[in-house]
Amino acid sequence: xxxxxxxxxxxxxxxxxxxxxxxxxxxxxxxxxxxxxxxxxxxxxxxxxxxxxxxxxxxxxxxxxxxxxxxxxxxxxxxxxxxxxxxxxxxxxxxxxxxxxxxxxxxxxxxxxxxxxxxxxxxxxxxxxxxxxxxxxxxxxxxxxxxxxxxxxxxxxxxxxxxxxxxxxxxxxxxxxxxxxxxxxxxxxxxxxxxxxxxxxxxxxxxxxxxxxxxxxxxxxxxxxxxxxxxxxxxxxxxxxxxxx
Numbered sequence: 001x002x003x004x005x006x007x008x009x010x011x012x013x014x015x016x017x018x019x020x021x022x023x024x025x026x027x028x029x030x031x032x033x034x035x036x037x038x039x040x041x042x043x044x045x046x047x048x049x050x051x052x053x054x055x056x057x058x059x060x061x062x063x064x065x066x067x068x069x070x071x072x073x074x075x076x077x078x079x080x081x082x083x084x085x086x087x088x089x090x091x092x093x094x095x096x097x098x099x100x101x102x103x104x105x106x107x108x109x110x111x112x113x114x115x116x117x118x119x120x121x122x123x124x125x126x127x128x129x130x131x132x133x134x135x136x137x138x139x140x141x142x143x144x145x146x147x148x149x150x151x152x153x154x155x156x157x158x159x160x161x162x163x164x165x166x167x168x169x170x171x172x173x174x175x176x177x178x179x180x181x182x183x184x185x186x187x188x189x190x191x192x193x194x195x196x197x198x199x200x201x202x203x204x205x206x207x208x209x210x211x212x213x214x215x216x217x218x219x220x221x222x223x224x225x226x227x228x229x230x231x232x233x234x235x236x237x238x239x240x241x242x243x244x245x
Contacts, residue, residue: 035069036084036109045138046223049086053141056104057236069106078108085111088131090202091143092118092150096231099143103236111137117150117198118142119170120205129212132222140217142206143227143236144199151195170205174198199226200243207245214245 039045059065078084086109089099093114100110111131113124120128131137144151153160154171174197178185182193203226206213216222226239 036086039086040084040136040138042138044223045086049137049139050141050223050225052105053087053103053139053236054238057102057234059104060102060234065101065104067104067106069109075107083108083111083135085109085131085135085137087111087139087141088128088135088137089113089141089143090115090118090120090124090128090206091141092116092145092148094145094148094231097143097145097229102229102234111135115167116164117148117154117167117171118144118202119150119167119198120202120209121167121170122209125206125210125213128206129210132216133212138221139223139225140213141225141227142199142202143229144195145229145231146192146195147231148195151191151198155191155194171198171201174201177201196228196239199228199239200241204243207243218245 039048042048056065088111090113091097091099093116097114099112100106103110113127113131115124128140132140150168151171153164154168154175157175159165160168171194174194178190178193178197182190185193203224207217213222217224224242226242227236228239229236
C-alpha cells in the first residue's frame with residue numbers, strides 16, 4: 001500500500017512524541033545534583049545557597065512557587081547518583097513547618113534534621129556533621145518557629161515524661177537567659193524572645209560539642225544562618241546576632 005510523504009512524516013513525528021513520553025521528557029531545569037555540585041564548587045557557595053532559600057520563600061509567599069526539582073525524573077537521578085543537598089537545616093519536628101515547601105525547593109536539595117524544639121543532642125549533631133563533611137553542604141541553617149509547643153512547655157517548667165523532659169531541658173538555658181535579661185516582657189514577647197534565643201542556643205551547642213562544625217564554620221567552608229518561620233503565614237525571618245565558633 002502506498003503512503004504519501006506527508007503521511008509518513010506525520011507518523012514518524014507521532015512515534016517520536018510517544019517515544020519521548022515513554023522515555024521521560026527533557027527538563028529545562030538542572031537536576032538537583034548538578035545544581036548542588038555547582039554551588040559546592042563556588043568560592044562562596046553558602047551565600048548562593050542562602051540566596052536560593054530567600055528567593056524560594058518569596059515565591060512561596062507570593063503564591064508563585066515554581067516547585068523546582070520535584071518531577072519523577074529528578075528523584076530518580078538523586079536515587080541513582082546520590083544525594084547532593086546544598087543546605088543542611090536543623091529545625092523543629094512540628095508538622096506546620098514544611099521546609100522544602102516554604103523554601104520552594106525539591107528532591108535532594110535540602111538535608112533536614114527535625115526534632116521537637118529544634119534542639120540538638122548527639123544524634124542531631126552527628127546528622128549535621130554528616131551533611132557538612134560527607135555531603136559537603138556549604139550552608140547550615142538552624143530554624144525555629146512561632147507558637148512552638150516545646151518552647152511553651154519549657155517556659156511553663158512542668159515535667160511531662162522523661163523523654164520529653166530531655167529536650168525541654170535543652171531549651172531551659174534560653175528561658176533563663178531571656179528571663180534574666182528582659183524581665184518586663186509580656187507573655188507573648190517573652191515567648192518570641194525565647195524562641196529566637198533557643199535558635200542561637202542550639203547553634204552554640206553545635207559549636208560546643210562538634211570540633212568538625214567549628215572548623216567548617218571558622219574556615220569559611222560553611223556559612224551559617226539562623227531563622228524563624230511564622231507558621232501562620234510561612235514567612236521566614238532571618239535572625240541577626242548569629243553566634244561565632
